[in-house]
Amino acid sequence: MKRLLMLAAAVLAAVLAPAVALAVTDAERVAVYRDFRAAFDARRYPDALPLAEKLVALTQEQYGANDRELVNPLANLGTTQYRMGDYKGAEEAYLRSVKIAADTGGNGDRLLLRPLQGLGATYYATRQYEDASVTLQRALDLSRNLDGLLNPGQMPILYPLIGSLVSLERHGEADREFQYAVRVAQSAWGSTDRRVIRPVDRYAHWLEHMGRYPSARAAYARELTIAEGTGSRAARLVIDPLLGIARSYRLEATNGSDEETAQYVDPFAQSSLSGLPEHAGRGLNPDGEKALLLALQTIDKMRPVDHELRGTSLMELGDWYLCADQADRSLARYREAWKEFQQAGSTAPLDAPRQLAYRTPASSAARSPLAERDSTDEHSVQATFTVKHDGHTANVTTSSSDATAAQQKTVLAAVRRARYAPRLLNGEPVDTEGVTLVEKLLTKRPRQP
Structure with a gap:
């Protein structure tokens, strides 16, 4: 009898052995994740996709179809699909990830952050702006609740949310979030850190887009001040705000302003751009031309010369002269700009008319x-x-x-x-x-x- 029991046990062990051998282990999932991460970080998304899918399958096999261990693998899959332009697949992966995280950890679970942000970005990329705004606002609220009102980790959530609000023409909300992004950057890095330049520049462009030219000019001037203090990178970083300052003067003269200029102190009312010629016309403030010429002088000192940047600056100067009714000077600058763009590899900025x-x-x-x-x-x-x-x-x-x-x-x-x-x-x-x-x-x- 004892021998019979031992034989039965041996047979049973032999039958179960393949199943045990096939059981998913943590080590196997870690190895697949490392391969996925290497391909993803190298931007080899077609190679990363099957690895992301395999990781989801292995995790599901090991833990079950609704376990919270699936939240991050599904988010990784959704991000890979998003990068490849498969927005439908990304939406499905993110939605499943969000549901599992919420079902297993509640609406305040930190695991929700990544899939919510990815889902909102997917909605934004597919122009589902209402869904994007709701989802991204949910992610933003969660980020602020978990990490503080001014935590810098919310910045990647803020900008697609702002884009959605702009597309929905909810301009007041968009303006508040633009300002909030600047506050977050200042709180995280200090008011003079070069990382503050990007949110200030985005807000300046927004103000310009809304026809609030004096406010836009003040924001560009602030960006210029920060850029001037960035040391070796200052030469490149001062160009964009100088062009923005000039553009705000030009647009204000030609289109009018949607705000009362008297409410703002014009940072260029007492110009610091001295020693440059004054050729303003049609009500254009001469400080705008001075800003453009200063940008060109700065570019000409850079080595190697950035032909695309020089072409952009010459194009802006041509726009200035055209709006000042100085056609000959304008067309001469456009011709120079075309040559610079040609040297940079593409004349696309001048291949079609542009509304001024x-x-x-x-x-x-x-x-x-x-x-x-x-x-x-x-x-x-x-x-x-x-x-x-x-x-x-x-x-x-x-x-x-x-x-x-x-x-x-x-x-x-x-x-x-x-x-x-x-x-x-x-x-x-x-x-x-x-x-x-x-x-x-x-x-x-x-x-x-």
């Missing part, structure tokens, strides 16, 4: 806050025209519209007054036919009796 000055009609949707649109009807006018080699528009016509004749007339008049930088062909400014502009207009909806 355009005042939207009073009924434009761009001038109306989102909250005021509920009682209005929206109409559109598409204008087609030629941009001449000197930047003026010609042959302005309506190509499609559902607006009234009077509304179309206001749009066509605005387009005729607009100024464009001309397209350059083989280094020479040329006419460009078939340029289009779409203007959305609002009309008050009649009250219902």
Whole structure:
């Protein structure tokens, strides 16, 4: 009997041996993760993808389909798919990761941060801005609750959230988050650290985009001050704020400002850019031209010369002279810029006309806050025209519209007054036919009796 029991045990052990041998171990998962990480960090995403999928499968086999050990492997899979442009696959992986983390650890679980951020970024990349804003706000709140209101780890969450808010035209919320990003950077690194430059620059561009040119100029001036104190990198870092300062002067002169200048102290009212010529025209502040010439002087001292950066600065100077009605000087700068871009490898910045000055009609949707649109009807006018080699528009016509004749007339008049930088062909400014502009207009909806 004893021998029979021993034989049975031996048979059973032989049957179970393959299953035991096939059981997933931590060491096996760690080895797969290391291979995945090496491929992912080297940006070999096609090689990383099957490893990420294998890691999910191994983890699920070892712990089960709903265990929290799956949260990070699923987030890794989603991130790999995101980097490869497979947004549908990424969304599915992130959603599953979020659900497991929330189900096993609650809505305050730190494990939620990565998949929430990835899911929000995926929604943003696929232009699902409402879903992106909700998901990213959830991630942001969690980050602030876990690590403090001003923790720098929230920065990668803030910017896609801001992008979503801008796309949803929730401008007031976007403005607050732009300012908050600057506060976070200052709190984390100090007000003069070069890492503060990027959030300040982004906020300056936002203010410029919103037509708040004096405020934008103040932000660019602040960026310039920080850049000047960065030591060996200062020469490169001062260029962008100098161009921004000049651009804010130009746009304010040509488009007007959507804020009261008197509320702000203009940082260039008492110019520190002395020793440079003054050639302003059409109400342009001469400090803008001085900023551009200073940028070019700085670039010319850099070794090796950055041809793309020099081309960009010359292009901005050409824009300045064009808006100052100094056509000859403007076209000369454009020709120089084209040569610099050619040396840099691409003349794309000058391959199509660029709008420099355009005042939207009073009924434009761009001038109306989102909250005021509920009682209005929206109409559109598409204008087609030629941009001449000197930047003026010609042959302005309506190509499609559902607006009234009077509304179309206001749009066509605005387009005729607009100024464009001309397209350059083989280094020479040329006419460009078939340029289009779409203007959305609002009309008050009649009250219902």
